Amino acid sequence: MEANKYLDALKKHPLKLTDEEAKRSVDQIIKSGFDNNNNYEVYKTLYSCIDHTSLNTTDSKEYIWNFTEKINAFEGSDPEIENVAAICIYPNFVETVKESLTSNIKIAAVAGGFPSSQTFIEVKVAEISLALADGADEIDIVINAGLFLDKSYQEFCEEIMELKEVCKDKTLKVILETGALISAENINNASVLSMYSGADFLKTSTGKGYPGATPEAVFIMCQAIKSYYKATSNKVGIKVSGGVSTPEDAVKYYTIVKEVLGDDWCNNQLFRIGTSSLTDKLYNEIIKRRK
Numbered sequence: 001m002e003a004n005k006y007l008d009a010l011k012k013h014p015l016k017l018t019d020e021e022a023k024r025s026v027d028q029i030i031k032s033g034f035d036n037n038n039n040y041e042v043y044k045t046l047y048s049c050i051d052h053t054s055l056n057t058t059d060s061k062e063y064i065w066n067f068t069e070k071i072n073a074f075e076g077s078d079p080e081i082e083n084v085a086a087i088c089i090y091p092n093f094v095e096t097v098k099e100s101l102t103s104n105i106k107i108a109a110v111a112g113g114f115p116s117s118q119t120f121i122e123v124k125v126a127e128i129s130l131a132l133a134d135g136a137d138e139i140d141i142v143i144n145a146g147l148f149l150d151k152s153y154q155e156f157c158e159e160i161m162e163l164k165e166v167c168k169d170k171t172l173k174v175i176l177e178t179g180a181l182i183s184a185e186n187i188n189n190a191s192v193l194s195m196y197s198g199a200d201f202l203k204t205s206t207g208k209g210y211p212g213a214t215p216e217a218v219f220i221m222c223q224a225i226k227s228y229y230k231a232t233s234n235k236v237g238i239k240v241s242g243g244v245s246t247p248e249d250a251v252k253y254y255t256i257v258k259e260v261l262g263d264d265w266c267n268n269q270l271f272r273i274g275t276s277s278l279t280d281k282l283y284n285e286i287i288k289r290r291k
């Protein structure tokens with residue numbers, strides 16, 4: 001995009017709410033919609049939207065192998081429940097997951113200098129290329145928040161465009177690290193620029209070092225995705241991550257996505273929950289609610 005296109009894109013998709021208005025709106029959405037979605041069928045949908053995540057300093061080949069084996073064991077074990085959407089790991093474990101995975105789910109890798117994104121573009125390109133070569137289906141990168149906050153939008157967008165080019169037809173999820181962007185305006189603007197730069201999904205948080213997902217941030221991101229869809233007919237997905245640890249949290253985010261974006265987004269093609277602690281809890285809740 002040429003220089004004026006960045007500002008044009010932001011003008012085309014302005015934030016129409018203050019932070020306070022966004023909070024009131026999303027609180028009302030949750031209040032009026034939560035109970036309708038707090039049910040067995042939605043829980044099963046949510047389970048199928050999970051990016052089952054392990055991003056620990058202590059992760060090892062053996063641990064990730066066993067982590068994957070648990071997902072393999074679940075496959076087909078319960079005819080009523082579709083397996084999780086993806087396994088999400090550090091890039092150096094893609095090979096391990098590829099070798100051990102027997103279920104038909106996606107392999108997602110964080111890459112590009114996760115979680116700070118503070119490294120050379122050459123390193124980001126190499127890390128993504130290696131993860132893809134090992135078999136990753138999806139790549140989760142973090143925005144260059146420094147460039148964004150400095151309003152260096154051309155460099156900001158060109159970096160995402162370059163990394164999307166490396167991914168080709170593989171899914172690129174762009175982590176906004178909303179806990180670092182803080183304001184609704186920053187979250188809206190980072191969403192808009194990331195989508196025009198090639199993001200297939202917008203993702204809230206790394207879960208590392210900054211506050212994770214919030215209903216307000218997800219609401220703002222969904223509004224931006226809706227506005228972008230109206231302008232371009234392109235559907236960009238939403239991935240909620242960072243501290244999503246209870247079935248109730250997941251239902252709240254589902255409620256926001258359903259209300260703002262509609263049923264088209266309420267599946268794992270366009271809605272994911274990145275989590276390291278929800279999967280078993282959600283399964284247990286589903287079993288509890290089974291008649």
Ligand SMILES: O=C[C@H](O)COP(=O)(O)O
Pocket residue numbers: 053055088205206207208212241242243244274275276277
């Ligand atoms: O998607 C990736 C996140 O790191 C998961 O965050 P969490 O460990 O708070 O569930």
